[in-house]
Amino acid sequence: MDNDKLTLREIAGIVGGSVEGDASFVVAAIAALDEAGPEDLTFADARHAAGLAESRAGAALVEAGAAVDFAGRPVVRVADVQRAIYQLLCRLAGQEDLPAPGTCPTATVAPDARLGRNVAIGPGAVVGAGAAIGDRTALCANAVVAAGCTIGSDCAIAEGAVVRGRSVIGNRVRIGPNSVIGYDGFGFQTAGGVHRRFPHIGNVVIEDDVEIDACSCIDRGKFGSTRIGRGVKIDNLVQIAHNCHIGPGSIIVAQVGIAGSSKLGRYCVLAGQAGLVDNITLGDGVQVGAKGGVLQDISAGQKYTGMPARPATEMIRMWHSLPKLPDLVKHVRELESRLAALESSKTENH
């Protein structure tokens, strides 16, 4: 927060909260419960309020109605702690590190590319033939927008990101460093032991307000489009294969892989390292747990986990039973002996 230190009074103003205790307390930094020092502001929603007593923080953001044990240190009470943190970070975040409008001398822009107003083309960035870049969009250092692609307004294409294959990208989209949008999908026609790639004539369509982070890959359609719906958020190192459709508002966490032609509904959530085989359909609001492996369609609203993925409550029961299996095997063998003994004694009795 450097030259920009705020008092609790100012913070209460930013987040719409009220101070209890010393409102003139100056906050050095925001910090988690276990990392905050006496000059820092920490925070705890109801679930974590118990941690306040042990925190070394000098002040805290807490829920309006929560009983807190904080040894008289000042607190700012708010309706929603996470929202308050969001508001505070918005206030504290500096200008983003984007190149200034204009084209750097080391950039390469094709003569027939169309650049909107106040477009920023950073050092080493490349805009191919016939590409179009919307107003106020920035290409960071060494980003590439290849021939025939269209980028909307107010986008940020980060360092080293590659957009190709006639991708069409909406407004306010962010593509992270070294991500690759629009490379050919992975499909082959094999004859005589030779794999020949299907030429890919489709593209990637990314709707408004999508954010894709670093080193993720979205392949172009074989024909038609791979489509990323409005407001979708995609983490690092994610693989989305050709002709997938990701429904609006979905969240795809790091290292997820989605095979070809799978279709996600609206507001799905795939946790880290989850995977879908090809041609899967997920209904709206489906959630798949970390490392979940989806081998069949899932209907709307279901939570699945495990490999192969099953309804989460069922899977968690199995996970709890599993440690009992080795002893169960022994136990059944022992029951068998006892049962055989009974059977033979019964036979003898006759």
Add this chain to the structure above:
Amino acid sequence: MDNDKLTLREIAGIVGGSVEGDASFVVAAIAALDEAGPEDLTFADARHAAGLAESRAGAALVEAGAAVDFAGRPVVRVADVQRAIYQLLCRLAGQEDLPAPGTCPTATVAPDARLGRNVAIGPGAVVGAGAAIGDRTALCANAVVAAGCTIGSDCAIAEGAVVRGRSVIGNRVRIGPNSVIGYDGFGFQTAGGVHRRFPHIGNVVIEDDVEIDACSCIDRGKFGSTRIGRGVKIDNLVQIAHNCHIGPGSIIVAQVGIAGSSKLGRYCVLAGQAGLVDNITLGDGVQVGAKGGVLQDISAGQKYTGMPARPATEMIRMWHSLPKLPDLVKHVRELESRLAALESSKTENH
């Protein structure tokens, strides 16, 4: 297909098929069964022919002998639907987006690099000292071929790809955007709590007709070579560690990881997110299912899946049994009681 719309008659000519119905039907686009509109051509092999009745497509590619329920709409009959799609896409695909022969002014080519005829070095691309690039090979924007590497003829090194570590690459090889070939392998000599990396003096050898997609990594050998056999196809975000050998014709799907010194036979298939620990040997034609984790060698022709990977039929039986486990535990406990009751009544009887 834009300015390039084809009639069914023309399409039949391209794919070697025969039209049933209106051969003058003009196709707007190729589309999957569930996405095609009345101006589009869809397709269905025997397995999916049932979907034709419900498709809104105006025309379809179908198998020569198949009975189809398509309400009188025209069809093109072919021996092999996938092959026909392949042929059609080959006809429709435009020129690939590769830089034109010559060296862009923003590229950097070492004075002693050897470039073949009609080599294309795109904007920002870099060719290091002593590197050799074969005839008609293209380096796209910001690709790097570092010192001492050799690239064959008719290759495409995509945007941001990095080839280093004295890699030797054959002909007609494609390296996808932001992939990394030839970085040091991950091996350390630890002494006194300090990990020191083994210097890697080996390289990567990639044979003819290999395709590697986006953001994949192939490490150079510690000594000797990491070797990718002829015609191998590698998807996005794949990890291949030092000194692996991937047999000719193998298919490695997205996010697979192969640890050091593992050896794959010919025509192996590793499905998405599968993994092999180090020093594994797979025989020819081994297939590993999605998310499969291979901890021991697998002999030729076997299909394995699961973690740890087991023969697929066996693993699938286990997956089916697993949901029964929680109740089985209860059931055995109940049998135990009943058995104990019998035993005690027997004791009483005596």
Add this chain to the structure above:
Amino acid sequence: MDNDKLTLREIAGIVGGSVEGDASFVVAAIAALDEAGPEDLTFADARHAAGLAESRAGAALVEAGAAVDFAGRPVVRVADVQRAIYQLLCRLAGQEDLPAPGTCPTATVAPDARLGRNVAIGPGAVVGAGAAIGDRTALCANAVVAAGCTIGSDCAIAEGAVVRGRSVIGNRVRIGPNSVIGYDGFGFQTAGGVHRRFPHIGNVVIEDDVEIDACSCIDRGKFGSTRIGRGVKIDNLVQIAHNCHIGPGSIIVAQVGIAGSSKLGRYCVLAGQAGLVDNITLGDGVQVGAKGGVLQDISAGQKYTGMPARPATEMIRMWHSLPKLPDLVKHVRELESRLAALESSKTENH
């Protein structure tokens, strides 16, 4: 080894060993047991000594006291075979492929960036406003160090790597090709169906002697720092989320994913494709097996594996029991019948 062929006598000198047999034998290359030819030097620690008899190698590095069956071919005896290989590779490894000190004409260095002595800025590399680069550090082709970042001395930032978000990097750190350090973390505040990213005002701090390989991603802290401890080694395609702390000396193998705010102790080892959910704490020396999925804290010194991860010995017992499950289900059903028969006969008897 080319122009640099060594005799066994010279090799013994380099590794501090002693020759048995023909010390004038000239070594063509170092090679693994199963790949070495008659001109090559192979090696085998006690565990692999049995392989010597079948190896075609002309000479071998072996342990000082080991009994070896090597048909009279010469050996070099050393106390520690792996250490000897390390020493030999250090001797054989050429100069690394780093750009020469100075700034390439196609690089872009902000006027207010501070460069130490003998800094090398390769072709197309970019140094942003206010960034600082320490003595003898090299930025390879197309690497980017964005505004406000600090890099120590003797570092190597490989081709296409991106360092941003005001990262602070120590000395002797290596960042591999196309890795991304310091992009925003994946955290959102959702209201009214709209996901808004938390502005990230934290950074990444990488301590001395850390090595990060290719295409790995380390996100900046939401506030505070994501911290990579001294001497940590990180393989390819690894994901480390915002605000993680990785304890000194830890080893993170390829394709591991660590979710937000997780904390690793000293000298942890995460094997390939392992994953941690968010807010996990691992004690010192914890080891997680390949593909392990950690859903809860693990105390110091424990070895865990599987999904969800459990103590390795326990998990391996389960893995051994699992194949018995399908038959166990049948067996229990059969026992039930036999038990019911006994019960009914008993009832009849009464």
